Amino acid sequence: MDTTVEFAVPGPRARRGREQSMTSAVGLNEEAVTAWIADLGIGALAPLTFKRIGNGQSNLTYRVTDTSGSSWVLRRPPLGHLLASAHDVAREYRIITALQGTGVPVPKALALTEDPAVTDAPLMLMSHVDGIVIDSIGVAKGLTPELRRATGLSMPRALASIHGVDLELAGLDDLASRSPFAERQLRRWTGQWEKSKTRDVPAVEELTALLTRSIPQQTETTLVHGDFHLSNVITSKEDGEVVAVVDWELSTLGDPLADVGALLGYWAQADDAVTGPFVASTVDGFPSRDELAEVYFTETGRDPAALGFWHALSLWKLAIIAEGVLRRTMDDPRNTAETGGPSVELIDDIVERARETADAAGLR
CATH class of the missing domain: 3.90.1200.10 (Aminoglycoside phosphotransferase (APH), C-terminal lobe)
Known part of the structure; x- marks a missing residue:
């Protein structure tokens, strides 16, 4: 789930879709983020695992899974220098929250943190929506x-x-x-x-x-x-x-x-x-x-x-x-x-x- 996707020219490497792990959880302090999510009262059972998902190359997206197999989706801005106003995760969280109950199909917005003890950039947690993403x-x-x-x-x-x-x-x-x-x-x-x-x-x-x-x-x-x-x-x-x-x-x-x-x-x-x-x-x-x-x-x-x-x-x-x-x-x-x-x-x-x-x- 991201703003720019599949910008690679198709090549010999097979693309297996959005649910495939792409990297380790680069950009996350896994211990601190685990503690934050576990304290939200959403039923997340530590330890949590984090896998980068999606073909997107803007905001980074991760699938979060707990010991019971429950899943959520976490987003943060890209790494490195960003242009002003770009990749505004806090603004995205506001919009998704506002759209709950409007008839527009969106994931449920669960939490946002900008706490420097947890993350160096805003993090947004959403519900995981089961379905198909046609990203290849x-x-x-x-x-x-x-x-x-x-x-x-x-x-x-x-x-x-x-x-x-x-x-x-x-x-x-x-x-x-x-x-x-x-x-x-x-x-x-x-x-x-x-x-x-x-x-x-x-x-x-x-x-x-x-x-x-x-x-x-x-x-x-x-x-x-x-x-x-x-x-x-x-x-x-x-x-x-x-x-x-x-x-x-x-x-x-x-x-x-x-x-x-x-x-x-x-x-x-x-x-x-x-x-x-x-x-x-x-x-x-x-x-x-x-x-x-x-x-x-x-x-x-x-x-x-x-x-x-x-x-x-x-x-x-x-x-x-x-x-x-x-x-x-x-x-x-x-x-x-x-x-x-x-x-x-x-x-x-x-x-x-x-x-x-x-x-x-x-x-x-």
């Missing part, structure tokens, strides 16, 4: 075509539930600025690019200018997940329905079509000239991007006119996120997930797909 093409191929299709079609419905949250009732109306969202996104991620880039990429600057010229009018403000894709949902083994949406660290207030554009940006199809890093959805049975969009707009009644802009922006943003992952793994190799990390060639491919998407949307 191998996991996708292990499902039936019918379950792949049902899973895909459930995602825009889950997204609609997020965008239907009553912000005031949930206590999230002050989560972020209500200023125009596209401008905020362009400003924020341009800044992230400047701080984390490993080289000059003129095509990124050209895309930034094109998107800035093409900003659509924003007509509403909703909760926005900010990183909604197959690897950030847990789905039912029986019917493919989303049973939990995870990785809320990029969540904010903004234009709901930003999330729809992101879903399409992450959703590769077998006939794409450039598939990017997220290849699971190319397996037979998954619905097309057009079908995903149709389900969302049928469910919500929203106007799809600006979707092309948000689709292109999502790919531009994905390239910047990947560059940030590349920078973090270069700075501290302990942040590298088992499947590796993004390459320069992969990032350039994402940028090219963003340019093609902008052209197809008629952005000038």
Whole structure:
């Protein structure tokens, strides 16, 4: 469960899914964290074991297991130097707590600590949700075509539930600025690019200018997940329905079509000239991007006119996120997930797909 996933180009090493142990519990003081969890009154029986899980390369995620076999999920920021406001585990904890009982499927938020006697960075403990995380093409191929299709079609419905949250009732109306969202996104991620880039990429600057010229009018403000894709949902083994949406660290207030554009940006199809890093959805049975969009707009009644802009922006943003992952793994190799990390060639491919998407949307 993490904000960036499967940035490695598929290679000979088998990928066994999110439940596989990837490293020892790097980044944790196991004795101190065990004492903290044991004192929470959640029934955890020491000694506890900690295993790094997931293909994510942003916040680090661990499965915690006690002597009875009960499990929980623990998250902390990446190791090393972080950009300001990035990887905010305490903010993520607030959001998941606020969403309890709203109809949005999320894990149960159990505890947060920033106690320096326990940890050098904020730690969030959540319930473990049983289900499937399609974080590799191998996991996708292990499902039936019918379950792949049902899973895909459930995602825009889950997204609609997020965008239907009553912000005031949930206590999230002050989560972020209500200023125009596209401008905020362009400003924020341009800044992230400047701080984390490993080289000059003129095509990124050209895309930034094109998107800035093409900003659509924003007509509403909703909760926005900010990183909604197959690897950030847990789905039912029986019917493919989303049973939990995870990785809320990029969540904010903004234009709901930003999330729809992101879903399409992450959703590769077998006939794409450039598939990017997220290849699971190319397996037979998954619905097309057009079908995903149709389900969302049928469910919500929203106007799809600006979707092309948000689709292109999502790919531009994905390239910047990947560059940030590349920078973090270069700075501290302990942040590298088992499947590796993004390459320069992969990032350039994402940028090219963003340019093609902008052209197809008629952005000038």
